[in-house]
Amino acid sequence: MAKKSKTAFVCNECGADYSKWAGQCSACGAWNSLSEVRLGPEHTDSRAANFTGAQSGYAGAAGQGKVQKLSEIDLSELPRIPTNASELDRVLGGGLVPGSVVLMGGHPGAGKSTVLLQTLCHLSQNLPALYVTGEESLQQVAMRAKRLGLPADHLQMLSETNVEQICLTAGEVKPKVMVVDSIQVMHMAEVQSAPGSVAQVRESAAYLTRFAKQTGTALILVGHVTKDGTLAGPKVLEHIIDCSIMLEGTHDSRFRTLRAHKNRFGAVNELGVFAMTEQGLKEVSNPSAIFLQRADEIAAGSVVTSVWEGTRPLLVELQALVDDSSLGNPRRVAVGLDQNRLNMLLAVLHRHGGVLIGDQDVFINVVGGVKVMETSADLTLLMAVVSSFRNRTLDRDLMIFGEVGLAGEIRPVPSGQERLREAAKHGFRKAIVPAANRLKDDIEGMQVIPVKTLSEALNALDLG
Incomplete structure (x- = not known):
């Protein structure tokens, strides 16, 4: 017998959920911020088992029930993955951490997809990488890579918006680094809401994060921003991820600044500077000049x-x-x-x-x-x-x-x-x-x- 879908009311500001609607969120004090969310039927852990063995040997956050002393934890299990972009590595704290989730935001045209495509094309020369695009077709991404003169012979591409299918495919490909562009267009079949809604963004991000933690995949999510420059979606999205970085720059300037607003693996006040050229975003090693x-x-x-x-x-x-x-x-x-x-x-x-x-x-x-x-x-x-x-x-x-x-x-x-x-x-x-x-x-x-x-x-x- 099929289980009925549950309904909850989620605050758009802080992510707190309630069983019934209220005019004010008691957690953060925001008014008229609760919106109705239809949750899918409760599911077992069988879907998680589809990708738990994607990359064996990873000592990630999921499934670890053994108590250890802090001094006995082996940090060599999580080596950094350099991105070959010194400015991006500086903001990330030295490179990508296996099993980490990075959220990159920015205004339309800032260069989010460009810098990530450049990064993955170079990373794919040494390790398996997967670029998932939900907003553009594969032909559009290939045209951009050809225009920028990027090495495209090893990067694996996937055009998909269904989160379960993305994780199933990634479990077969076993990438070390995966980019999802963007989280606002992703959806889950069990959640009865439109893509980009509070429920879809929260559940999709949680599902992708669980996949990254259990398989040791370094995951990068692309996020949209609102008119006031903040990341779109529920605030709980920023609590789920490990690192939140923003690519900023005006349309009349050829320079872009990359700054971390949250980073569990490095400083949050690092600044990376890029210059927009015909060959894409180039690093600026001496921004003072x-x-x-x-x-x-x-x-x-x-x-x-x-x-x-x-x-x-x-x-x-x-x-x-x-x-x-x-x-x-x-x-x-x-x-x-x-x-x-x-x-x-x-x-x-x-x-x-x-x-x-x-x-x-x-x-x-x-x-x-x-x-x-x-x-x-x-x-x-x-x-x-x-x-x-x-x-x-x-x-x-x-x-x-x-x-x-x-x-x-x-x-x-x-x-x-x-x-x-x-x-x-x-x-x-x-x-x-x-x-x-x-x-x-x-x-x-x-x-x-x-x-x-x-x-x-x-x-x-x-x-x-």
């Missing part, structure tokens, strides 16, 4: 700072424009920086720097589309604002970094010496840094000016 392509004549309000991205410093140009406001409420616009932090720093500038710009419009921009997430650019931002306000051009070979406190003190930032050495390597000869970041050993050809307060920094640049 690209973001520092400045004009021949430096205008007032332009300053270079050093931000720390993962394990390396990155030099970026920060620009400020201060102009008389024709409105009763002057505008404060920050592109690439936190808007609230800008307002706070302007208040510190007035109180402890003696510079009043309350009646001025202030516009801040980080050149190159880089998003500065740390506080090391505080002092640079204020110096750029005062430079534009005074209409005084700062030296071309000047670099500034430091955190500004509410009392006007300049606080140190991590990895100060590495930031200075990176600036010296690119030809900078003068730097204003927090006093606590003063170098123990002088760098040849660079003058380092340590400052303790905001007023000292303004006097050092003759902007007071």
Whole structure:
């Protein structure tokens, strides 16, 4: 006798499920976020047995009931799989981990399918790889590979949207790395919902994750993004996977940035930079040189700072424009920086720097589309604002970094010496840094000016 399908109500924000509908989710507090989900009939573990033996010898997360001490766990069982793309390996934490699930998101046209096709074409030369496409035909993928000049003689392709069939085929092929493009078009026959719905995305991702864990396959899922730039689908999807990375970039820029938002096998603040060319996405090994392509004549309000991205410093140009406001409420616009932090720093500038710009419009921009997430650019931002306000051009070979406190003190930032050495390597000869970041050993050809307060920094640049 066939079992009846169950109905549940799942929160689109946090993934919590309930037996009946409610106006507010009690788990996350979101209103009108519960949607009805029809679950398939309960099934036995027989379908999982179809692929448990796909790759024998893998000591994965599934099926391990033995208790072990943490010090006795052999890490050599999970060697990293290098992708032959140093920027991608940097973001992943050193390469793909067998049995891991990576979710790559990005706006349409960002280059998700291109970078994954390039990666799998090169990986397939040394190990079995499978590329599953649900949005494009095999001919379309083959045309892209031919246009990019990729080695296509070993990569195995599959055009399928049924998750059970994908895992059954993969169990026969036994790939070491598999890409599913994309999770939003996948479906399961037992779930009575349309592809892309909350139920289908959650159940499909859970089924594919279970396959990856039990067979030791490194799985990469491609995900769509919403209008606000977040990954589409239920929040539970981000809890299932091991690593979530986003490929970002505007349509009018040839550069793409790859950043990890979640990574169980590495740091989450690593940044990879790619350049879109006719041969696909090419790695940018020295992104500072690209973001520092400045004009021949430096205008007032332009300053270079050093931000720390993962394990390396990155030099970026920060620009400020201060102009008389024709409105009763002057505008404060920050592109690439936190808007609230800008307002706070302007208040510190007035109180402890003696510079009043309350009646001025202030516009801040980080050149190159880089998003500065740390506080090391505080002092640079204020110096750029005062430079534009005074209409005084700062030296071309000047670099500034430091955190500004509410009392006007300049606080140190991590990895100060590495930031200075990176600036010296690119030809900078003068730097204003927090006093606590003063170098123990002088760098040849660079003058380092340590400052303790905001007023000292303004006097050092003759902007007071």
